[in-house]
Amino acid sequence: QSALTQPxxxxxxxxxxxxxxxxxxxxxxxxxxxxxxxxQHPGKAPKLIIYDVTQRPSGVPDRFSGSKSGNTxxxxxxxxxAEDEADYSCSSFAGTFGLVFGGGTKVTVL
Amino acid sequence: EVQLVQSGGGLVKPGGSLRLSCAxxxxxxxxxxxxxxxxxxxxxxEWVSSISYNSGHIYYxxxxxxxxxxxxxxxxxxxxxxxxxxRAEDTAVYYCARQPPWGSASPYFFDNWGQGALVTVSx
Numbered sequence: 001q002s003a004l005t006q007p008x009x010x011x012x013x014x015x016x017x018x019x020x021x022x023x024x025x026x027x028x029x030x031x032x033x034x035x036x037x038x039x040q041h042p043g044k045a046p047k048l049i050i051y052d053v054t055q056r057p058s059g060v061p062d063r064f065s066g067s068k069s070g071n072t073x074x075x076x077x078x079x080x081x082a083e084d085e086a087d088y089s090c091s092s093f094a095g096t097f098g099l100v101f102g103g104g105t106k107v108t109v110l
Numbered sequence: 111e112v113q114l115v116q117s118g119g120g121l122v123k124p125g126g127s128l129r130l131s132c133a134x135x136x137x138x139x140x141x142x143x144x145x146x147x148x149x150x151x152x153x154x155x156e157w158v159s160s161i162s163y164n165s166g167h168i169y170y171x172x173x174x175x176x177x178x179x180x181x182x183x184x185x186x187x188x189x190x191x192x193x194x195x196x197r198a199e200d201t202a203v204y205y206c207a208r209q210p211p212w213g214s215a216s217p218y219f220f221d222n223w224g225q226g227a228l229v230t231v232s233x
Binding site: 032034036038044045046047048051052055057089091093098099100101102103104 | 153154155156157205215216219220221222223224225226
């Protein structure tokens with residue numbers, strides 16, 4: 001059982017926008033502005049794409065954006081591209097419990 | 111360029127042992143906290159263990175406490191995970207990951223990851 005809840009899959013056509021939700025509690029997502037998102041292609045290591053809820057590391061396209069409301073964080077991919085097809089995982093600081101992850105969401109580009 | 115290169119995965123019988131290594135380059139190794147994160151087949155990521163820059167603070171997930179031991183050698187820019195009394199449920203790809211220090215951003219994420227090492231526990 002993952003600590004954070006994500007949908008198993010989302011899909012969209014090229015050029016469309018998709019949003020992935022990540023639901024936690026007031027002890028993790030709701031309590032801190034320390035949510036991060038990772039992109040993972042099959043057989044590859046995770047890659048950081050969002051940190052501190054909304055921040056993008058250098059080199060990450062601006063079509064990736066993050067937000068948070070209450071106990072739920074969201075990752076939006078605008079202008080979906082074929083190379084965005086991957087698994088996306090959220091993570092949050094959870095105080096004394098350290099860092100917790102979601103179960104991952106598979107994004108399919110139709 | 112920051113690089114974390116892992117070695118040491120493989121097939122081991124239940125109750126057996128294995129040692130994972132993570133060789134770092136491209137940054138000042140001794141300044142960073144490092145972590146092990148695992149991913150069971152078809153499952154999400156799970157934090158396993160962490161070690162501070164000088165080995166002064168070490169933490170483990172409850173599921174591995176007492177069986178897995180994290181260590182580092184700052185002189186050799188290397189991170190290790192000694193895995194003993196392995197169980198079937200330890201089967202996963204294990205990743206080493208770097209935690210950034212406090213700066214303009216929080217340290218609560220992993221900014222670089224190793225390529226992963228598959229550990230399979232099966233008789």
